[in-house]
Amino acid sequence: MITFQGVTKMYEQGVVALRNVSFHLEKGGFAFLTGPSGAGKTTVLKLIYREERPSEGSVEVAGRDTCRLAVSQVQRLRRRMGIVFQDGRLIDSRDVFENVTFVLRAQGLALRARKERALNVLRQVGLSHRMRSLPRQLSGGEQQRVAIARAVAADPDLLLADEPTGNLDREMSVEIMEIFRRIHGRGTTILIATHDPFLLRKYRRRVLHLEDGCLTDKGVEKMAAGGDAP
């Protein structure tokens, strides 16, 4: 599903975010992308949904080299992805229901289909009773669940999540991870960027560990350290 081949990403003023990163995540796979803040986790995700282009190397998603895609093709590819942002990126002026249906609308779904899907995913994340609340009226955990509902509403092939439990307590983190686990059970490929060791221990999955923009073996060590299997 995702193939990084010798990817280096250099930002302006010579800041190197990634150095020669290569990995492959198969279709239906589930992996954690770990590393300290500033290690390049968000850059990896941005390269996958083509918000950024690699300075060197190639990024393939669903068999397509993302660098060679026209704008319309990038948008088509993004419609097959669900993205949960670190800051949620909910639209403050729209209520929970509209935040979810908004994405489905942008993807061209008819009104009835939009309503059905939105209700369904909000039920899955346990927020069907907060449909008419504005984001600011929700707790951090609830906002994150709305972001997840929005990301999975269109039933994507690939789900990317950037620190989805970053600001949540342990109980809420587990709740969120359980939602991801259920989505993965339907065959969705999932890549979660996190630096929460608790999640890595609890959910023993493949770990891609970044240090200073490089993939290292420490991830394998962490996985070997074990934890509660899901």
Add this chain to the structure above:
Amino acid sequence: MSLRLLRMMVSDGLLALLRGRGLTAAALLIITLTFSVSALALLAAGNLAATVELNGRPGVFRVYFGEEAPDSEAVELARRLRHRDGIASVTVVRAGQARDDFLAAFPEMSAGVDLLVDNPFPPHLEVTVADAVASARRRELRAALGDEEGVVAVLGDDLWTRRLLELARLIRRAGLAAGLAFALAATLVVAGVTRLSLATRRDEIAVMWVVGAPRAFISGPFVVEGVVLGAGGALLAWAASWGVFRGASMLAEEHPLLGFLALAPLPASSVLFLVSCSVVAGTAGALLTVHQAARAH
């Protein structure tokens, strides 16, 4: 583009205009004011031309012959002209009659005229055009008289008519040119409004891009906003010109002295011109800004 996408674009565009109603009203006002200048110029030109056509039609042409031309030539032309369409009457005015007519009109000049050895007043024809003949046909007739054999000059009482018609043409051209120039101004106004609208909905648009919304879905509502602002401004300008027309009509009805005015609202072709200019301007303004914004993504 699917009908559903088009519907979404239109409803989103209209909703955005409604949400930013203060900005929408300000933009509409500016576009209306600019296009009103053009609309009023076109209205004035049309009405001036119509009034001149109604009041300023020359009724009599005087046809003069060369000095060597025999009287028989004038008589022969008079005979032919009497059978021509649109001519009510033709009178042959001989030299003596011309002199007498002049002295009857200007008796205080008789002493001066008596001093002259030769009669300076040439013989000529007085051609009276039928009332029903339109101005354009009168001009053709005048030109045709000038082309007759032996004729050296055709004088008519239409000098001011021609000047006023030329003035009306100039005002009309100025109105059209203003319409085009104001279209440029409207483009800039709509571009500014779109820029503000983009800034207001920046977060929403950023989310749309990352969730893979089609480009048309993202930019479409802004284009709809531009089209609505442009067309709305032009239609309001047309409404303003109609108001002026109604006001002038009422005034003319109340004051008999103004009864000579031939008043009509802005013709459909002018309305179409204004609306086309403004729609193109609105679309261009929105596309220009949206295109710049899209490049950032």
